Amino acid sequence: GAVVSQHPSRVICKSGTSVKIECRSLDFQATTMFWYRQFPKQSLMLMATSNEGSKATYEQGVEKDKFLINHASLTLSTLTVTSAHPEDSSFYICSARQPAGVSGGEQFFGPGTRLTVL
Amino acid sequence: TQLLEQSPQFLSIQEGENLTVYCNSSSVFSSLQWYRQEPGEGPVLLVTVVTGGEVKKLKRLTFQFGDARKDSSLHITAAQPGDTGLYLCAGARDQAGTALIFGKGTTLSVSS
Numbered sequence: 001g002a003v004v005s006q007h008p009s010r011v012i013c014k015s016g017t018s019v020k021i022e023c024r025s026l027d028f029q030a031t032t033m034f035w036y037r038q039f040p041k042q043s044l045m046l047m048a049t050s051n052e053g054s055k056a057t058y059e060q061g062v063e064k065d066k067f068l069i070n071h072a073s074l075t076l077s078t079l080t081v082t083s084a085h086p087e088d089s090s091f092y093i094c095s096a097r098q099p100a101g102v103s104g105g106e107q108f109f110g111p112g113t114r115l116t117v118l
Numbered sequence: 119t120q121l122l123e124q125s126p127q128f129l130s131i132q133e134g135e136n137l138t139v140y141c142n143s144s145s146v147f148s149s150l151q152w153y154r155q156e157p158g159e160g161p162v163l164l165v166t167v168v169t170g171g172e173v174k175k176l177k178r179l180t181f182q183f184g185d186a187r188k189d190s191s192l193h194i195t196a197a198q199p200g201d202t203g204l205y206l207c208a209g210a211r212d213q214a215g216t217a218l219i220f221g222k223g224t225t226l227s228v229s230s
Contacts, residue, residue, distance in 0.1 A: 044208075095160075
């Protein structure tokens with residue numbers, strides 16, 4: 001299957017600082033990428049849909065000014081958690097969707113980024 | 119709002135037993151995917167089912183999509199400790215298969 005990478009895999013930061021997480025599709029171009037958040041022993045919650053060259057579409061309840069998403073190229077999307085607080089600590093996972101004509105447009109997930117805000 | 123109800127939420131069994139995980143919705147999905155996730159890692163796609171009534175097999179795993187494309191099941195035969203993990207079903211929200219709606223997951227523990 002297609003490969004999606006995330007960087008960093010783990011990050012610890014102080015409250016009030018901003019953290020950037022990168023999501024890259026390594027062997028295909030992804031016009032659409034997705035950002036999810038996952039709490040321990042729970043399922044994935046969709047935060048936003050990131051489309052290359054346009055503004056991200058955020059799910060209800062997700063603050064767009066706090067979770068800044070940029071999809072500047074067909075292989076890279078970034079999520080910046082601004083002014084992070086301890087309640088933002090979570091496992092953030094991105095996924096990239098292959099073009100509709102390839103493998104039915106399946107999504108492939110990155111390995112996740114564990115964010116801990118002190 | 120499309121929701122996926124996944125059950126059971128937790129399952130602890132002995133090696134060699136069979137099990138079935140269910141994923142149900144009142145809404146129709148254009149496709150449904152099953153993932154397996156290990157702690158600290160991202161979900162790994164197991165299978166995608168698209169056609170109502172479709173059955174797919176992956177070694178000891180059998181996946182079925184309901185005729186009405188509202189429900190799906192995952193059956194594991196002769197479970198092994200290596201099957202331990204979080205199993206997630208996810209439905210594609212529209213024809214383009216963009217955003218996925220995830221079930222709450224089933225945490226499976228297989229002991230030897």
